[in-house]
Amino acid sequence: MSLARAGDTRWGSHLKTILRLLDLWKPVREVLIVLSREGTDAKTRGNALGMVEKMENFEFVFIAHLMVNLLRKTNDLSQALQLKNQNIGNAVRLIEDMKYDIKKYRDDGWVELLNEVTTFCSKNEIYMPNMKDVIPGRVRRTIDDEPQTYLHRFRADIFYQVLDLLLLNEMNERFTNANSELLTCIACLDPRDSFQTFDHEKLLRLAELYSDDFNGFDLGQLRIQLNRYISNMKSNEVFSGLRGIGELVKKMVQMKYHITYDLVYRLVELALVLPVATATVERSFSAMKFIKTDLRNKMGDNFLTDALVCYVEKDIFASVENEAILQRFQAMGPRRCQLPAIGKKK
Incomplete structure (x- = not known):
């Protein structure tokens, strides 16, 4: 095991870094203590001493465990979105499952998180404040006009705010209902398993979303073409065993189906040029x-x-x-x- 360097954009790298830090907590702390005493210069010794003080702080441990739990819940989605040949339908389902998981963790995860942090602090001899104690120097700002306690501090200021920021701001803005609908419609073009995900109405809805490429006459013709297209695809052995939309396009051009089913082919082209389809x-x-x-x-x-x-x-x-x-x-x-x-x- 070793500490992993965190990347700028990869969520998985942050997860590995924090997990390694928690697993190697005592060895890392011992190394930092040695550096704070025997560092080559004053800056190195000062930085090491500051890191030791942060590691021995309850708030540092609390945030580290909170980040680990959240990054674990988003790791599967992160890995799926980084695949070159990802299954769009699976990615959409992962997004919805992750939103539900985070919302459930927000409603029911506080006690579990606090128990994890308490166990870790006891194991590593880290001072843990009494959650009912009043924070020194804090003004009264709770609903019942009582002094703010450590329980209010961590539960209200950190736990819920972080989850609301992640769930409401990040996830809902990046993966809106419109984006999810678009991805779900595109997934209906996937030729895997003999076009099992094909959905006539969703593909018509996809064409409606691209109103500049499909006018009213095209939508009427597309409805007829889709019926002929799926019937031909399922009965033609040439199109069996395809592993993605890219292979479907190549096979359609090879069989001259891009001329026969020109409107369907236009849909497939739009799905291929969509930037969110790949990483x-x-x-x-x-x-x-x-x-x-x-x-x-x-x-x-x-x-x-x-x-x-x-x-x-x-x-x-x-x-x-x-x-x-x-x-x-x-x-x-x-x-x-x-x-x-x-x-x-x-």
Whole structure:
């Protein structure tokens, strides 16, 4: 086991970091104590001492356990959204399940969380305040005009506010009912299991959402095409065993079905270009910090784009032989010298 470095955008990295910290609590604390005494400079010793003081604080332990519980509930969704060939229907169901799970945890999870924190503090000899004690220097601001206690502080100010922020602001804004409806409709195009998720009405609703691409006449024709399309697809063995919408498009073009069922094919095209269908956009933004560093912050847009393509699609570029790259570079223009050929591996 080792401490994991937290990434900027990956939820899973934060979960691993906090879990490792809680599991290695005593060894980490001992190392920080040694650094606070024997650090190479005053800044290192001061930072280590400050970290030890924070780790021995009940509020630090409370927030760490709260974050672990929340990140565990969102981890499955995080992993699903990062898949290149994700199942949109499963992702939508995970979103709804996660919202319900977080809401249930908000209503019933306080006692469980407090017990976890209490057990951890007792095991690691961390001072835990009496939840009924009054917080020194705090003004009266409770409903019954009584002094605020530690129970009010952690339950009202941290627990509920964090969950409301995550559930109401983050999840409901990122995954609105309109977005969920759009994803559910797109999932009906999935050809897996002999087009089991096909739904005639939802696909018509998808066409209505793209009003600029489907007028009233197109919607009437699409209704007829969908019936013929699904009947043909289920009876044609060529379309059995497909694993995604991408393979469906290739097979439709190969069989000239993109001409026969042009309106259905237009729906499939819209599903493929929808950015939320894959994590490519997120990966591109995450890769920018590795490409455009402080030492390379003046690169132009064209060079940045080319470098990002090479980094994001590294699996494809790994299959290209170095000799082919050298020959292409040599042929681009006159060079002062001939690039040496790379010997083949025996």
